[in-house]
Amino acid sequence: MxxxxxxxxxxxxxxxxxxxxxxxxxxxxxxxxxxxxxxxxxxxxxxxxxxxxxxxxxxxxxxxxxxxxxxxxxxxxxxxxxxxxxxxxxxxxxxxxxxxxxxxxxxxxxxxxxxxxxxxxxxxxxxxxxxxxxxxxxxxxxxxxxxxxxxxxxxxxxxxxxxxxxxxxxxxxxxxxxxxxxxxxxxxxxxxxxxxxxxxxxxxxxxxxxxxxxxxxxxxxxxxxxxxxxxxxxxSNDAYLVLEDADLELAVETCVKGRLYNNGETCVAAKRFVVVEKVYDKFKEAFVKQMSNIKAGDPTKEDSDIGPMARKDLREELHEQVEESVKKGAKILCGGKMPEGDGYYYPATVLGDLKPGMPAYDDELFGPVASLIKAKDDEDAMRIANDSRFGLGGGIFSKDEEKAKELAKNHFDTGMVFINSFGLAKPNMPFGGVKxxxxxxxxxxxxxxxxxxxxxxxxx
CATH class of the missing domain: 3.40.605.10 (Aldehyde Dehydrogenase; Chain A, domain 1)
Structure with missing residues (x-):
């Protein structure tokens, strides 16, 4: 540089x-x-x-x-x-x-x-x-x-x-x-x-x-x-919770957008997807399918879903985090391969079988890589979400809006929470985090x- x-x-x-x-x-x-x-x-x-x-x-x-x-x-x-x-x-x-x-x-x-x-x-x-x-x-x-x-x-x-x-x-x-x-x-x-x-x-x-x-x-x-x-x-390393009563179609579509917006290079973005056991397999199948179909290409072209990463060193660092997670037992569900050719492109990637101690579980992955984590139930999902040194944003998918509001208000240890949605910043709402x-x-x-x-x- x-x-x-x-x-x-x-x-x-x-x-x-x-x-x-x-x-x-x-x-x-x-x-x-x-x-x-x-x-x-x-x-x-x-x-x-x-x-x-x-x-x-x-x-x-x-x-x-x-x-x-x-x-x-x-x-x-x-x-x-x-x-x-x-x-x-x-x-x-x-x-x-x-x-x-x-x-x-x-x-x-x-x-x-x-x-x-x-x-x-x-x-x-x-x-x-x-x-x-x-x-x-x-x-x-x-x-x-x-x-x-x-x-x-x-x-x-x-x-x-x-x-x-x-x-x-x-x-x-x-x-x-x-x-x-x-x-x-x-x-x-x-x-x-x-x-x-x-x-x-x-x-x-x-x-x-x-x-x-x-x-x-x-x-x-x-x-x-x-x-x-x-x-x-x-x-941050924002967790998006998919609870047992979530609208799965909405959750999948929103989580793909939340992970890939701005080529995945956003601080307040969906990064960890904590899905309860009862709906995990259905979410995983649909989520991986949509992520697999994402096209990385020229960011000036309308048919590109994501563009390149911003710098060569950032792409290398992201790929190292993926490889280190795989060495420690993570599974690549799609993507994860460094492309050849000009430009700093990286494919939309989903990692599964994640555990504490892996970069994809503990650290911020600043690029188009999603971390998929299974939780036992709603309470366990909230525990996993807060089991992070970060606390900028997070999300909750549930058809029970009152329950989601209660979780957001009293349990989610972050500065911002999105319910059944993904968002960035709003001019009239505070922006910032904790931890x-x-x-x-x-x-x-x-x-x-x-x-x-x-x-x-x-x-x-």
């Missing part, structure tokens, strides 16, 4: 280089931070309603550039073109929701003090917020944290994943076209060592990362040493309040 002076983007469908970009010097990076801080000082003084108007315009500009940006995302990381357009529609939706609801959620709140007197709570912007973002949703990951923080009155810096550098720069251009003040949202083309210096910079007041648990521990520690707040979204999936919340009004100074003002 990168060398000491350049960043490189590679088309995963062909393995060929798209473009190289020069890394910033330390001086350019530091000037970017200072410029962002100066822009923030002016931005925070503008009424929330004015900030909301510009955020609404950003949503419109994203919509105007939808085709162009979707093509660029597909070229850089291999997602289906149709799914890139869906991603950008979500981005526009986040802008609209934030613009409509942001000003009210940031209003001062009056309080009567217990001993008499009055007070109020105000949500003051903190300053420059630094985002380190992954490649799998090149636009959504950026919009998710940047729009909330811009609405709150903060400045925003972005270190995006190297392989989607072009998408990052195009978003910066779109934000400016929409009327966002110059330097308020700044893309930094930097190395990991330079990134550490940003976390330590006194002008940077908060850090948000979407990435692996390993990266989260590193960034959380560095930010903690600098006494700076973090929001960490660290991936090794991280902490903090984005979306809704929750993301708006992560990086503000909740200030108490008291009057006699």
């Amino acid at each position: 990168s060398d000491e002076k350049n960043l490189k983007t590679i088309n995963p469908a062909t393995g060929k280089t798209i473009k190289t970009y020069d890394l910033m010097t330390d001086e350019e990076m530091n000037k970017g931070i200072e410029d962002c801080h100066k822009a923030f000082l002016k931005w925070k003084a503008r009424p929330a309603e004015e900030r909301a108007e510009i955020i609404k315009k950003i949503g419109k500009k994203i919509d105007e550039h939808k085709d162009e940006l979707a093509q660029l995302m597909t070229q850089e990381m291999g997602k289906l073109l149709s799914q890139g357009k869906q991603e950008l529609e979500l981005c526009s939706g986040i802008c609209d929701y934030t613009a409509a609801n942001g000003p009210d959620s940031l209003k001062d709140e009056e309080r009567e003090l217990p001993e008499g007197g009055k007070g109020f709570i105000t949500y003051s912007p903190l300053g420059v917020i630094y985002g380190i973002q992954p490649w799998n949703f090149p636009s959504y990951q950026v919009v998710r944290y940047s729009i909330a923080n811009l609405m709150a009155g903060n400045g925003v810096l972005l270190k995006h994943a190297e392989n989607v550098t072009g998408s990052a720069l195009m978003l910066e251009k779109i934000y400016r076209e929409a009327g966002l003040p110059e330097h308020l949202f700044k893309v930094l083309l930097i190395s990991h060592d330079q990134s550490d210096a940003i976390i330590e910079n006194d002008l940077v007041r908060g850090v948000t990362l979407t990435g692996s648990p390993g990266a989260g521990k590193i960034i959380g520690k560095k930010a903690g040493e600098a006494l700076k707040k973090t929001v960490l979204e660290l991936g 090794d999936s991280g902490y903090g919340r984005e979306h809704g009004t929750f993301g708006l309040h992560e990086f503000v100074n909740v200030k108490a003002v008291m009057l006699a």
Whole structure:
């Protein structure tokens, strides 16, 4: 990928280089931070309603550039073109929701003090917020944290994943076209060592990362040493439970979609399929049949069900996890073979006979590989689901909606639960997890309040 002076983007469908970009010097990076801080000082003084108007315009500009940006995302990381357009529609939706609801959620709140007197709570912007973002949703990951923080009155810096550098720069251009003040949202083309210096910079007041648990521990520690707040979204190994009374046809169809959406490279995705014994064989037969018929191909073509994986090293790592699981006794029910030819394609794969200690049981498989696990009954299925160090999302299939709601509310140890459905993110619902999936919340009004100074003002 990168060398000491350049960043490189590679088309995963062909393995060929798209473009190289020069890394910033330390001086350019530091000037970017200072410029962002100066822009923030002016931005925070503008009424929330004015900030909301510009955020609404950003949503419109994203919509105007939808085709162009979707093509660029597909070229850089291999997602289906149709799914890139869906991603950008979500981005526009986040802008609209934030613009409509942001000003009210940031209003001062009056309080009567217990001993008499009055007070109020105000949500003051903190300053420059630094985002380190992954490649799998090149636009959504950026919009998710940047729009909330811009609405709150903060400045925003972005270190995006190297392989989607072009998408990052195009978003910066779109934000400016929409009327966002110059330097308020700044893309930094930097190395990991330079990134550490940003976390330590006194002008940077908060850090948000979407990435692996390993990266989260590193960034959380560095930010903690600098006494700076973090929001960490660290991936998962989401369990989807198929209970005895599930609609099997719906469950199979939804689970295939949930595993393969975005080429299987989604943090909040169906990954482990925990099926109770009484319906296991029926589910397995239908699920494996549908997964066997999935066509991997050119992500710009409408007849492709999945595109390539985003990078060569990611495909190799996934295949190693499959092979290690098989060595420990897992059975390949379909797929599982490394294809020949150009591009980083990997077949839709189902693994069965899984047990703790196998990568396909314990770890996140970030690609089109499904882990099929048999449970004795509904209670055992819930136990298996929670038997994970991760806790981002999960799913329940049951015709008894009240029972499913009770399980979701009182037993599922995750930040999000989908009942008889698969979903990604909703602008008005909190997004985030527990355990090794991280902490903090984005979306809704929750993301708006992560990086503000909740200030108490008291009057006699």
